[in-house]
Amino acid sequence: MPAWSRAYVRHVEGLNYRIGRFAMYLLFVMMAVLLYSSASKVVKLPANWTLEMAQFLLVAYYLLGAPYSFQLGTNVRMDLLYSRLSPRTQALWDVFTVFALIFYLGVMLYGATDSTIYSFEVGERSPTAWRPYLWPIKLVICFSFVLMILQAIAHLIRDVAILRGREI
Template sequence: MFKALVTFTRYVDAINRLVGRFSMYLMFGMMFILLYASFSRTVLNSPVVWAVELAQFFMAAYYLLGGGYSIILHGHVRMDVLYSKWSPKKRALADSLTGVVLLFYLAVLLYGSVSSTAYSLQYNQHNYSAWAPPLAPIKIIMVIGIFLMLLQCISRFIKDVCMAKGLDVRKIFGDYLS
């Protein structure tokens, strides 16, 4: 059983690293779109109606797909008033407790996003704007991003519980703190 958990965490970490590193490049796509919109409006005197909205979709994909990777890098915000003074074991216990709340939140979020995506696909939902793009693609990305973040939180929870129990997490899982 324990070996299955280690294998699970390694695969989830690898997938989220890959997806997270890919999502970093979405920022360049967003910058290119906004640069093109600015160039089109000022130089060509031909503004485009789709640029800002498409840039928003790129930004949404960027932070939704990068959520799991951010957890790997310990990049989320913490109240560090007491946390930094605690021992690693006590921090892992606190992270385990807050991890349960986060897992519940992400599960509810995933349920809502799947429902919203199903609605979008069933009724061919479009955004209410001049461009009126279909919303299904970004909602599918939303489901994937939330699902990957949920898996990464489970992986992190497993590591935190092991650390709270006093196990050598670096030896078992490898790069836990990198």
């Protein structure tokens, strides 16, 4: 495999590894927000921002962790036949299916980008009592789709290398 392809895989997987490890800790932040929510209700001073903030943190946790999960191979897959295939046949099947994944993620990124631009232009806010701006979480969603596309391309490069007999 050319040096640029090995460098691409190394850089993308390094970036997704660091962002994925960071995203793991968002779970603790979300737990702290929900704990604060429970404690504030006990003292009869409920905070109106905690539930929505926990939802935003969950979105960031889930979507920023997806490329890391894909990188580690811990993503959900229909494994009835796939696990019985040889590594080379698995790579061939992955080369075929990764194009469907990239297409799907491209469509999702297109829609998310359009929604983020609209949200930013009109100052879209959540229709709740807290009324936070929605563009920051939509920007995180767009960023995570970009990371996932980059990881899917890295996965494609790895599979092509396996098919050529030169594993990265």
